[in-house]
Amino acid sequence: MTLPNLDRFRAALPASGRLVLCTHRHPDPDGLGALVALQYLLQEEFGLEAELVLEGRIRRAENVAMRQLLGITALPKGGVDPSRYAGVIIVDSQPAFTHTAPPGGLPILGVIDHHLGPEDCSAGGIPFAWVDPDYGATSTMVHDLLDGFGVEPDRRVATALFCGIRYDTNDLARDASVEDERAYERLHKLADRKLVAAIDQPALSRDYFRQMGESIQACMSHGPLLLILMGEVSSPESVAEIADWFVRLEGQQWSLAGGACDGRYQVSLRTDMPGADAYPALRYIIGEEGSCGGHGRMAGGQIPLTELSLEQVRSLVRGRALEVFGLGDQEGQSLVRATRSSAAGD
């Protein structure tokens, strides 16, 4: 576990001017929390204005609610004029990840992330590269950065950071370090609990229920592995949500969900095996065709649907998943049919 290097952070910042802060495409609560808190730190401690760039529509109901209820505003797409900004800081992602495209023409001044990545950021000449997979959430890292500078989060910032940590660590139950625990407990006291509850239980669309129905139809079980490889889905976040949902099926240890959206096949891998590491398995499954990141029991990635068709990518993912779990070319059992026949046998 590394602590933030405050001198290095300070040295990476310009003396004046404006900054752009960004995260991965389709930002999640951890990315949003880290952005909001970093923007606050830059203003409060360094007198630097920073604007957010959010790439990809936010569609998961919880994430939409978080953005609306916390009034998180961002520059319009394509709205970054590089001549107006001194540089970019990336949170909860890294420049080498294909789901992250920082605005062009600007130097990357900092990277704050807790994912394992394909490249060592500090080797790329980025002045403040702080990547540490021991953290359960990037929001914890940004909390510790504020704490290091003695900047107390206000209620909005505390609420944003708290949501970031709670969703990335499943309320400290998943991959949480001592640092995550400390930040979570402290922020829980400072956060607006009514807002936290409203963000957690937003209204869900009909489309959401329709898609969950489709995912049940699509689910095939192969020994310890559940494959939910769907066609078109309404959002990349829904793939992560489906993987999270199916990993809760009793007796299963891994769930791999996939779905096509915005010209990419999005894939999420989850496991509930204590101490298991999802990233190496997904790295193998994605192969050279795409990119992925992950930490602990969760990993996500995508394969562009440019050279390969949806069907080709689906069969590639399926084949490699069976291979990496040593399942050969096992047929698999439909979850729905298995459930029906066992119910009929009762």
Ligand SMILES: [Mn+2]
């Ligand atoms: Mn995260």
